[in-house]
Amino acid sequence: AQKITQTQPGMFVQEKEAVTLDCTYDTSDPSYGLFWYKQPSSGEMIFLIYQGSYDQQNATEGRYSLNFQKARKSANLVISASQLGDSAMYFCAMREDNSGYALNFGKGTSLLVTP
Amino acid sequence: EAQVTQNPRYLITVTGKKLTVTCSQNMNHEYMSWYRQDPGLGLRQIYYSMNVEVTDKGDVPEGYKVSRKEKRNFPLILESPSPNQTSLYFCASRRGDLYNEQFFGPGTRLTVL
Numbered sequence: 001a002q003k004i005t006q007t008q009p010g011m012f013v014q015e016k017e018a019v020t021l022d023c024t025y026d027t028s029d030p031s032y033g034l035f036w037y038k039q040p041s042s043g044e045m046i047f048l049i050y051q052g053s054y055d056q057q058n059a060t061e062g063r064y065s066l067n068f069q070k071a072r073k074s075a076n077l078v079i080s081a082s083q084l085g086d087s088a089m090y091f092c093a094m095r096e097d098n099s100g101y102a103l104n105f106g107k108g109t110s111l112l113v114t115p
Numbered sequence: 116e117a118q119v120t121q122n123p124r125y126l127i128t129v130t131g132k133k134l135t136v137t138c139s140q141n142m143n144h145e146y147m148s149w150y151r152q153d154p155g156l157g158l159r160q161i162y163y164s165m166n167v168e169v170t171d172k173g174d175v176p177e178g179y180k181v182s183r184k185e186k187r188n189f190p191l192i193l194e195s196p197s198p199n200q201t202s203l204y205f206c207a208s209r210r211g212d213l214y215n216e217q218f219f220g221p222g223t224r225l226t227v228l
Contacts, residue, residue: 004157035216045158045205045219091157102148102173103207103217105157 003027004092004106012112013082020067021077021109023092031097034075036066039089039108048090051075082113117142119220121206127226128196136191136223138206144218145211147189148173149181151202152222158205164189165211196227 005024013019025034036048051059051066059066067076075094079086089110093103119140128134140147148163150173160173164183178200180192189208193200206220 037219043203043222043224045207045222047216047218050216093158102160102163103150103158105150105159107155107157 002106003096003104004094006090006092006106006109008109009107010110010112012114013079015084015113015115016081018078018080019082019111021079021090021092021111023075023077023106025073025075025092025094027073027094027096029096029098033095033097034066034068035093035095035103036064036075036077037091037093038086039091040085041088045091049077079111084113084115087111087113117218119206119208119218121204121220121223123223124221125224127228129228130197131195134193134196134225136193136204136206136225138189138191138220139187140189140206140208140218141187142208142210142218143186144208145186146217147183147206147208148217149179149189149191150205150207151175151200152205153202161191161204196225198227201225201227 032053034051038046049061049064051068063080065078089108091108092106122137145166149161150158152158159175162181164170204223207217209217
């Protein structure tokens with residue numbers, strides 16, 4: 001069964017607008033971590049933001065915030081004030097702390113920011 | 116500079132010709148892993164290592180070998196590559212304790228003809 005689901009294969013957003021990239025996860029492990037990575041066309045994986053399952057507050061890193069809804073098992077990434085350089089693939093990933101610490105990745109969402 | 120390095124970055128080879136992709140990190144990380152990325156599938160873990168001489172299979176280990184003789188190095192070995200191993204490969208590392216990001220190498224694009 002897919003542990004991380006990203007339902008949006010591709011999205012468009014206009015420059016300076018906010019955009020939400022969806023991510024839902026499936027785990028029975030009470031301790032886990034959720035990550036978002038950005039992959040530009042150059043191919044490298046860039047860490048954006050992390051949320052632990054026991055964290056009470058939603059994580060924020062500059063223009064990135066993670067909308068963590070534990071009961072719904074969702075961990076959506078919100079990018080505020082989009083920039084052209086935000087155009088990239090975005091991957092949601094989960095680490096289950098009682099399952100070998102592997103990162104399980106979703107299939108990704110391709111974001112295109114238009115002028 | 117803290118980093119994960121991979122070599123080669125690009126490789127075209129033929130079926131059956133053994134190859135090794137090297138991975139090295141300079142952050143003294145305990146945990147290292149290999150992923151492959153294929154279109155529409157995201158990243159899938161091949162092998163991981165919790166520390167020196169400790170390795171284990173990930174989700175897609177068939178056709179691959181790894182070793183962890185030193186903490187900083189974690190080479191990926193394809194004994195007899197096949198065309199279905201054409202992919203983009205990433206090495207990653209992180210500290211052994213929890214709640215830490217994984218640092219990824221720049222990727223190795225492998226084509227097996």
